[in-house]
Amino acid sequence: GVTYKNKDQTSRQSILERTIVQSKLILSPEPDNVHDKNAIKVLSEHGCLGYIPIEFAAKLKGENISNLNAILIQKGQLVSGIYWAKIRISRNADKAIPFTSTCANESQNPLEPPLP
Numbered sequence: 001g002v003t004y005k006n007k008d009q010t011s012r013q014s015i016l017e018r019t020i021v022q023s024k025l026i027l028s029p030e031p032d033n034v035h036d037k038n039a040i041k042v043l044s045e046h047g048c049l050g051y052i053p054i055e056f057a058a059k060l061k062g063e064n065i066s067n068l069n070a071i072l073i074q075k076g077q078l079v080s081g082i083y084w085a086k087i088r089i090s091r092n093a094d095k096a097i098p099f100t101s102t103c104a105n106e107s108q109n110p111l112e113p114p115l116p
Contacts, residue, residue, distance in 0.1 A: 003082060006048045016075060016083045019044040025070035025087060027052070042070065042087065049085065067091055 002012045026043040030051075033039035038061050040052040052060070060068075074086040 002050050002085060004050070010047050012048065012050055013083050015044060015047040016049055016085055018046045019049065019072055019075070019085075021072055021075055023072045025049070025072060027065050027068055027070050027089070029065050040065065044072070052089075 002016050004012055006012060023044055028041040028043060030039040030041055031037055036051075036054050036057060038054070038057040040057045040060065042049045042052060051057070068089055068091060070087050070089050072085060073088045075083060077083050
């Protein structure tokens with residue numbers, strides 16, 4: 001999640017705050033991750049934003065991650081001040097793989113309403 005700190009203690013919230021919507025993101029598999037052998041880290045030019053949710057990472061098993069594109073399509077800030085993000089993953093700019101991840105509690109009202 002985007003509310004955790006990274007191993008190097010950098011703030012994912014700070015990294016997300018600096019990452020611009022429509023930025024290309026890097027997907028980096030972590031097969032030695034102790035929590036999820038299918039873990040896929042999501043990185044912006046500023047650092048690690050978090051990981052693809054475990055249930056979707058499992059569906060990407062067998063995909064050539066280097067053939068996937070990820071883009072930050074939306075971000076906002078909840079009333080509590082916590083930033084959230086949505087990313088889109090596609091195969092080499094083809095049609096999108098049916099996945100959009102929201103990295104915060106959607107039951108709270110964001111300060112910025114979702115895009116239509």
